[in-house]
Amino acid sequence: MNERNYWQRLGHRKLGRRQLLRASAKAGVGAAGVALVGCGDDDDDDDAIAQLPTAEEQAEQQAEQQVPQEVQQAEEEEVVTVEPSQPKHGGTMRVGLPGDAAHLDFALRVDIMQARNSNLVYSKLYTPKRGPIAPEVEPQVADGFPEYPTPTETIVNLRQDVYFQDVPPVNGRQLTAEDLVVHFNYITRDAEILAFNYAYEPVERVVPTDKFTARYELREPFRPLVDYFGDWYAGNLPPVEVLEQDGNLKSTAIGSGAFIMKEWRKEVGIFYERNPNYFDQPFPYLDNFEILVVPDASARLAAFRGGDFQYLEQFPTALVDSVRSAVSGVQEWPIDGWHQGFILQSQRWPDVRRRQALSRSIDRDALNEAIYLGFGKPSGPIPPMWGDLARPPETFENWVYDPQGAKNLMDAAGYPDGIDLAVKIGPYGGDYEASAEAAIASVRDAGYDLTIQTPVYADWIGDVYTAGEFDIALVPFLRPQLDVQTYGYYHSQSGGNFIHVADPDLDVLADGLRAAPTDEDYRAALLKFEDHLAEQCYYILDVQPPFWYFGQPYLRDMNPGIASYFWSNLMHVVWFDV
Amino acid sequence: MTSYIARRVLLIVPTVIVAGVLIFVLIRLLPGDLAVLMAGESATPEDVERIRENLGLNDSIVVQLGNWAGDFLRGDFGVSAWTGQPIQQEIKRALPVSLELSIGSMIISIAVSLVLGVIAAVKQDSIFDYGARVVALFGLTLPTFWLGVLALLVVSKYFHWVPPTGYTPIYEDPWTNVQQFIFPWLIQGFVLTGLTTRMVRSSCLEVLRQDYVRTARAKGLRESLVLRRHILKNAMLPVMTLIGIQLVVLVTLQLPLEQIFALPGMGRLLLGSVNFRDYEMLQGVIIVIALMIVGVNLLIDLLYGVLDPRITYK
Secondary structure, three states, X not given: OHHHOHHXXXXXXXXOHXXXXXXXXXXXXXXXXXHHHHHOOOXXXXXXXXXXXXXXXXXXXXXXXXXXXXHHHHHXXXXXXXXXXXXXXXXXXXXXXXXXXXXXXXXXXXXXXHHHHHHHHOOEOEEEOOOOOOOXXXXXXXXXXOEOOOOOEXXXXXXXXXXXXXXXXOOOOEOOHHHHHHHHHHHOOOOOOOOOHXXXXXXXXXXXXXXXXXXXXXXXXXXXXXXXXXXXXXXXXXXXXXHHHHOOOOOOOOOOXXXXXXXXXXXXXXXXXXXXXOOOOOOOOOOEEEEEEOOOHHHHHHHHHOOOOOEEEEEOHHHHHHHHHHOOOOEEEEEEOOEEEEEEOHHHOOOHHHHHHXXXXXXXXXXXXXXXXXXXXXXXXXXHHHHHHOOOHHHOHHHOOOHHHHHHHHHHOOOOOOEEEEEEEOOOOHHHHHHHHXXXXXXXXXXXXXXXXXXXXHHHHHHHHHHOOOOEEEEEEOOOOHHHHXXXXXXXXXXXXXXXXXXXXXXXXXXXXXXXXXXXXXXXXXXXXXXXXXXXXXXXXXXXXXXXXXXXXXXEOOOOOHHHHHHOOOHHHOEEOO | OHHHHHHHHHHHHHHHHHHHHHHHHHHOOOOOOHHHHHHOOOOOHHHHHHHHHHHOOOXXXXXXXXXXXXXXXXXXXXXXXXXXXXXXXXXXXXXXXXXXXXXXXXXXXXXXXXXXXXXXXXXXXOHHHHHHHHHXXXXXXXXXXXXXXXXXXXHXXXXXXXXXXXXXXXXXXXXXXXXXXXXXXXXXXXXHHHHHHHHHHHHHHHHHOOXXXXXXXXXXXXXXXXXXXXXXXXXXXXXXXXXXXXXXXXXXXXXHHHHHOOOOOHHHHHHHHHHOOOHHHHHHHHHHHHHHHHHHHHHHHHHHHHHOOOOOOO
C-alpha cells in the first residue's frame, strides 16, 4: 500500500506526453470545465479504475473535443485497438458491502465479508460450477475428479502447477498433498468452534500417498464429500506457515487463489491485487480488487450511480427500479437466492396434520408475485436452486394452496377455532421481512394466528439454531451442498438438525443418500426422500427469493449464479470492456 | 488555579470508577449472549458453554468486574472478543476519524453561527433576523441522515460523481481525505448551526440590554468595538458550554453520517460493540467517552476564566 501515500505518489509521479497534451487542452476549456474538475475524482490516482465517465472525465472529454487536430492525431497514434469481445487485463473492481469481517478465519464463524475474502484469496480442491443452479462442482486445484477404489476411500490428485501466493511467510511455495492434511486437521480440530465442520465428520483421516496425491479414509461411505471439498467456507486450503506463525487465520489470508490480499483496514475495506502466479492463467483479468465497507444501502447505490462501484448485490426487490434507472445500460442478474420457509420445532408439533395444514395454507404463487415481482420460485421440499433434482410444489398434495383442505386438517387435528402462536423472525429486514409478513397473512386462512417476534440477532441464533427454543420460526438458509439440505437438516445425528427432527424413516433415507453408489441410485433415493419430506412437512419452504445483482455496462463475463454466491469461482474471470 | 486544576483532575478518578462499574453492570443486562453469537448458527449448546467458559463469562459478575478493573488500572483495556485485537488499538483507529469529523463540522458551525447569531441579534426583527432564524430552524429540524442521503443522491445523479468511498487518513492523501469529509462537515456543521445560532442570538440579545453596553456606546466607542469587546465576549460564555457539549456528543454520536459516508469512526465502533456484544470493547469505548466528557468540561471551565476575568478559581 506504499503507493496509497499521497506524498510518495507525488514524488514518484512522472509527467507523460499524454498528460501534457491533456493539461494544455484542459487549460483552454474555461471556467466551467475547471469547476467540474474541481468536483471530480483525484487525477493522480495510480489505481485509476475503469468507470463510467465521472464529472472530471466528462470535462476531459469536452477538453479533448476542443484540442487542435494535430494534437488529436498525436493521441490517436497511441491508441491500441482492442476487439471489444476479447478479454483483457486491467482495471480495479470496487464493491461496497454493508459490514466488515470480525476476522478472516473461514474455519470459524463466517460472515458476509469474510466469506468473500476467502473466495478471492484461497483455492479449493473443487469449486461450485458456475451456472444458474448449484448441484455440481468442478475441479479447481484437483487434477480431475476423485477416484473411489473402495466405498470408504476417496483418492484426490492435485494439479502440479499450483503455488501459494508469493507473500511471506509462505513465499510462493508449491501446494502439495501435505497441505490437504493441514487443511483437514485445521478445520476438524477440537480446540475452537468451527463453522460447518460437521461436513467432514465421516472422514477418519487424510493420508498423502505421494507429493500430489492424498487418500481420504472414511468411517462410512460418504458420497457428498466431493461437494464439501467445494464448500464456500470449509473448502479453502490454507498454508501451514500462517498457522504456525499466528496459530489461526484471523488476520492473515494467504492462499493460492486469484487475488493477493494487500491490506485489511478495519471498518474501511480489504484491498487486493492480482496474483501474477495464479495457476489458472490468463486469469484473473482485474489488476486490483477493493471491497469497501459501506453500511448504508443508498450510499452504495449512489456510489454505483456515480461510477465509483462497478457492482451491486443483494438489493431488495423494492429498490430494483431505483437501480435500473440509476445507470444507463445497467446489467442485472436476478439469480436464485436462499430458500426460506417455516421451520417447526418437531418435538412441539407431533401431529402431522397441523404441519400439513400450515403448508397447504401458503399461497406461494401470490407471495411470489406480491413480494418478488414474480422473479422468485415457489418451492417444494427441495428448493428450486437444485434444478432438476427438485420438484415443484404442485407435485405434492400438501404443498398446493388449499385453504379449505388446510382448515379441514386443522379441524381433524382438534383445532376448529384455530391456534395462536408466536413466530420468530430473524433481524434481516428487506425482502425477508416483507415475505414473512405476507406468508403469515396467508396462513390465517387455516386458523393460524401468528404473532411476529423479532429477537436481537444473538437471541435469534441462540433460540432458533442452538437451543431449539421456538414453536415456529421463519428462516432463510443457503448452502451449496444438497447433503446439507438432506442429511444436514433432517438426520437425527446431524449437527445441522436445528429443526430437531427425530424420524427413524428419514434417518434411513438420509443415510441411503450418502451411501448411494451411482448418480442414478442417488436420484432414486432423493425422490423417496423428497416424497417423505413432502408428506411430513418439517420445513415448509414457501418461495425461493431472487438475489438481485447489478453491474456496470462494461462488466464482462460476470454472470453470477447461485453457485458463485460469495463470489466463489467468479471474480477471476471478470473483465472490463472499456 | 493550579490547586483547582489538580482537584478537578483528581475528581476524574471517582467519576471514572463510578462510570466503569455502571457500564460493566448495564452492559450485562443487554439481551443477547456473546457466547451464542460467537458460536454461530451451527453450534451446539456444548459449544456455547465452552466459549462461555473460555471467555470467563461463567465467573460471577464480581469476579469479572475485579478482573476487568485490575487490567484497566494497569492501563490494559483488554482485547476484543471477536478480533483479538487490543482495544486501545481499535479506539486509536476510530478516534481520529471522529475527531476530524467533529472538529471540521464545529469550525463550520461556529463560523456560520457567530455571523448569523450576531446579525440576528443586532438586527432584531429585521429581514436578516428572520432569515437567520429560518436557517437555524432548518438546521434544527433536518436530520443528518436525510441530508446525507440527499447530498449523495444529488451529486451522483446530476454530476455522476460521488466522494471517494471509505476513509483515507489526511497524512496519506489530503485531497482524497478532504473529498471524503467535505459533505459530512457541511451537513453536520449545518445541523449544529441551528442550535448554536439560536444560542448566540439569545445570548447577544441579553447582553445588548445590559447597562455596560449602553455605557460603552455612550462613551462613543465604535460599534464594532462594542460588539467585539463588550457584547460578543460576554455572550460567548453559554455558547462555550454548548460547544463543549456538542464536541463530546459529536465524537460519539455521528453514526448516521459515519454509516452513509462509510467513515469508520467511534459511532460505528460503538454500534458494532453493541451489536456483537463485545463487552470489553464497549466498556473501553464508553470509558474513553467518559474521560473526554470530564476533560472537555474541565477545559470549558478554565476557558470561562479567560473569557470573564470576574471568574477566578481557588
